[in-house]
Amino acid sequence: AATHPLWPQIEKLTMEQLGYAQQGVEGGVWQLFAEEGEMKMYRRELEEDGLVVDPLKAVHQVRGATAHEMAHHFWSPDVRFEWDTSIEQMTVLDRISSDTIIFLQLHKRVWPTAQRDALFWSHVRKIPPSHPANGEAYDTWIVCNQSTEHPDDPKDGKCVRVDLTVCFVCQTFIDPPVQEGEEITRDNLLTKITYCSVVNPGGWAPASVLRAVYKREYPKFLKRFTQYVGEKCESQPIAF
Numbered sequence: 001a002a003t004h005p006l007w008p009q010i011e012k013l014t015m016e017q018l019g020y021a022q023q024g025v026e027g028g029v030w031q032l033f034a035e036e037g038e039m040k041m042y043r044r045e046l047e048e049d050g051l052v053v054d055p056l057k058a059v060h061q062v063r064g065a066t067a068h069e070m071a072h073h074f075w076s077p078d079v080r081f082e083w084d085t086s087i088e089q090m091t092v093l094d095r096i097s098s099d100t101i102i103f104l105q106l107h108k109r110v111w112p113t114a115q116r117d118a119l120f121w122s123h124v125r126k127i128p129p130s131h132p133a134n135g136e137a138y139d140t141w142i143v144c145n146q147s148t149e150h151p152d153d154p155k156d157g158k159c160v161r162v163d164l165t166v167c168f169v170c171q172t173f174i175d176p177p178v179q180e181g182e183e184i185t186r187d188n189l190l191t192k193i194t195y196c197s198v199v200n201p202g203g204w205a206p207a208s209v210l211r212a213v214y215k216r217e218y219p220k221f222l223k224r225f226t227q228y229v230g231e232k233c234e235s236q237p238i239a240f
């Protein structure tokens with residue numbers, strides 16, 4: 001896989017997105033627009049040639065599942081339909097390697113906008129702790145989704161292509177800490193999640209509609225996804 005032509009871009013963007021996700025939301029740049037329990041969703045108002053592109057950053061923390069389990073289920077094509085209610089069709093155009101897939105997905109139409117699709121590579125990777133000394137015991141996991149081209153792109157012009165850059169970064173902490181030799185149970189797992197997305201809708205869509213979709217859909221999506229993974233994993237052995 002390291003020889004694939006996309007590899008340098010995948011490597012570069014994944015590490016850039018990791019840095020971006022780990023930046024705080026201080027400084028007044030980010031506007032808190034939704035808060036539900038541990039989940040906080042921020043956005044920046046940004047328009048590109050009259051289109052709403054509003055970068056989004058959501059932070060959440062959940063108990064009972066690991067960063068590995070969260071990232072795997074976010075990346076895996078096998079379970080995409082179980083949690084992502086915004087898509088109508090999904091095709092795996094290419095498997096670049098065991099951790100990188102090229103997806104083509106058709107999203108459900110959102111009235112009154114035209115139907116949209118997305119073609120992107122999706123890469124999942126674990127990042128070893130950078131400061132194992134100060135108790136940062138577990139790996140950080142990241143999924144990075146980036147729009148790309150592909151020879152099998154149907155390009156039938158039937159719908160509008162969105163341009164997206166998405167990253168989903170998670171890290172697990174053992175909280176409360178367990179004593180030496182004591183078994184870690186799912187009750188000890190605390191996973192912090194940062195979800196960042198910049199999606200150019202790719203064609204005319206009223207700012208009011210897009211912003212309404214953001215406000216409505218994104219909080220639901222992240223809550224639904226994390227609940228789905230928690231329920232799916234609760235009876236399984238813990239995958240760190």
Ligand SMILES: CC(C)(C)c1cc(CCc2ccccn2)cc(-c2ccc(S(=O)(=O)CCO)cc2)c1
Binds near residue numbers: 110162200210213
């Ligand atoms: C609303 C907007 C941000 C522009 C938007 C519009 C549409 C297309 C559907 C749609 C929605 C609303 C208005 C028009 N079209 C899709 C997405 C989108 C695609 C992918 C991902 S992902 O995190 O990679 C999970 C894999 O599916 C998240 C969001 C976003």
